[in-house]
Amino acid sequence: MPRTERTIASPTGGSNGLVATPCVAYLQHVGRTALAAIVVFASSPPAHAQDADAGKQVFRSQCSICHSAQPGRTIVGPSLFGVVGRHSGSVPGFHYSNANRQSGLTWDPSTLDRYLTSPQQVVPGTLMTFPGLHDPKQRANVIAFLKGLH
């Protein structure tokens, strides 16, 4: 490889060759590092795909302004204690929208994943004015955290 680069660079002068060679080498290095990172990431075991501790941070920064993780505590939204496995709109005493109550959804990891991506699209007319979590990893983590609230 370096030999080819030098041959190409030499007709345009020695100084160009000196600049070009480390530059190409650097790009090759970056490329290889990035590839290695992708391989390591892709081959990590599924157990690391969801992280309830990381999900707790997501919950704190994105959800806790409106939702409590304590049973029976209403903020702007209903408590999310025990949400995984329950029917939409079933926290007693919380004034849900009709859209939410009649959505027919049961909150499991798959319905939560869809809902948290874009609440308004999955439950049109929902009172949850939250634009959605667009990072799949953040969704998986916050769902892992919600699963632990029992």
Ligand code: HEC
């Ligand atoms: C701006 C306030 C707000 C934010 C932020 C918010 N929510 Fe909500 N959420 C609500 C409201 C209000 C409802 C009730 C919706 C309805 O009745 O239409 C709701 C409903 C829900 C429901 C359905 C609960 C049920 O009992 O049917 C889930 C699940 C939920 N939110 C999860 C989350 C998660 C997870 C986050 C953070 C990623 C979040 N929400 C962020 C206000 C919010």
